[in-house]
Amino acid sequence: MTSKKMDIGPKDIISNLPEALICHILSFLPIEDSALTSVLSKRWRYLFAFTPYLVFDDSMFLRPCGHGVVPDYVTSWVLNVLERGVLDLDLHVTVYGVRLPSKVFVSKSLVSLRIESGNVRGIDVDDVFLPKLKYLYINTIMLGKADDCFEKLTAGCHVLEELVLNNVYSNIWNRSVSSKTLKRLTLWCIDYDKNPDSVSFDTPNLVYLKYSDYVARKYPKVNFRSLVDATIDLAMTSDQDAHASYEALVGNAKDFLMGICNVQILYLSANTLGVLTFCCESIPVFNNLIHLTIETRNVGWESLPPLLKNCPNLETLVFQGLRHRYTIKCGDVDGCLCKYSGEISSCLSLSPVKVLKILRFDEYGIENQIELIKLFLETMPCLEQLTIYYDTPIDDALIQVSSHLKNFAREASPNCEIQVIHDDVLS
Structure with a gap:
């Protein structure tokens, strides 16, 4: 009778996994930790470089005696990953002196692009070509070198489904968003207490809208044919607020309101209540509206009676x-x-x-x-x-x-x- 010898020695189970699976596991680690695996063996030497996600964080270099990351290196890294066909690019830039190149908006492969800055960083919008991009998020960025930056961004994104422009600064006072594929839009503008000249929306398939801005002088086109859910924060400038009276309007937001009147779920800020009073000759009828939220914040309620009268099918009313x-x-x-x-x-x-x-x-x-x-x-x-x-x-x-x-x-x-x-x- 022979006895089997039990193998009680250590086994390297992970090394026996397929390389694709190992790379996937490494993608959940910080880049500095995954890079340490390169010393394990020849097989592991370059595996970390093939992970589907790479995260670069310069915070470890920002010590009292350190110099951080050289700005030119950041630019070259970004361009390099774009050339290599990256699908998902998330840029949170806080490195002093970095100015992202306009080529960040040129990629045949990108599906998701997120750009965020701790401070205002400039990006020139020269050419935009992102034919596969479905999600675009830009936060606290100065855009320039275009007659209408927003229009140029959407025109170059042929299949875009969600667009978030948060605190996006621009010297251009015309805003235009045009897209047949867009389903979700967040446009949060802060433009130094000044009314934009013209604001247009041609987004017939948009379902969700979150919009904050000063009242524009005109709204040439407002097409929200499929809109279901909207959060609106329209404000008067300090000059309009100072001259507001019941005798004469200080602005005209009626065309914008007419464009969203088929919405089903609506949130109105306290600023917007003032706009309804002093910048709208008559409030349109919201026949489809079933859920209305109103932020009050110690403002006059002059606009609420005509608004509620024009919501004939309202089921839920929320006072914030x-x-x-x-x-x-x-x-x-x-x-x-x-x-x-x-x-x-x-x-x-x-x-x-x-x-x-x-x-x-x-x-x-x-x-x-x-x-x-x-x-x-x-x-x-x-x-x-x-x-x-x-x-x-x-x-x-x-x-x-x-x-x-x-x-x-x-x-x-x-x-x-x-x-x-x-x-x-x-x-």
Whole structure:
């Protein structure tokens, strides 16, 4: 009878794996760690260089006695990976003196491109050729050398599906986004308290829009035929704000609003409420709108009655705060949502809203907030659910508000279910 000798020696299981799988494993390590594997054996010497993802981080060089990375090296590295057919390029540039070349927008292979800077870094938009790019993200960058940088970017991306332009600076005051393939767009502009001359959107297949800007002087084209979800932060400049009056408009945002009136889910900032009041002769009808969120932030509510009247199919109304600033319009019938005039606004008594949510309910002006909520309960005929997110660490305060409103609702709105919960559940 022969006995088998057990092999109890160490086995290098990883080295027996296929090289493609090893490279995939190495891609999850920081580049400095994966490079250390090159000393293991001849087979491992160059494997780290074939990983599908390479991450270069110069933070280890930024010591008091160090000199960091030479800017010219960064530029050559970027151009090198573009020439080698990279699919996904993520550039977070904080190296002092680096100016990325315009060729960063020229690649036959790129599918995803992300450029971000800790400070404003310039990129000239000369030629854009990214025929396979589906995702483009640019944050805190100065773009230049083009009549319309945004238009040039989208024209050179033939299959682009998502575009994010965050804090993108430009000396050009014309913005135009045109793309038949774009589905998601984030355009967050900060242009030194000045109205752009012209803003156009020709994006018929766009589903999601997040847009922040000053009111443009004109909107030649606004095509959002497929829009479902939009977050809008339109603002007046300080000069427009200083000259705002009820007698004459200080701007005209009507064409833009007409372009988004088929949206289903809409978020309006407090700035936008001011634009609706002083830069819009009439508010369009939002026939498809079923979910509306309004940020109040202690502004006048003059634009809310005509807005709510023009949302005939609204189901869910969300107030992000109940900060209400009293104006002379509060004394007019249908001039506000409050009861200051002594009469109930018809936009509340005819409201189709079934779900009402109050976010950021807090101790500041709590009596006024409760009176507004009572008014909603008393006058909104279709209300089925009221949820208040109370920003308080005190459970007794939450219970007290909840009990008070439920007692009031027994007669004012008996079919409405009321919940008062901690604001931190939204975090």
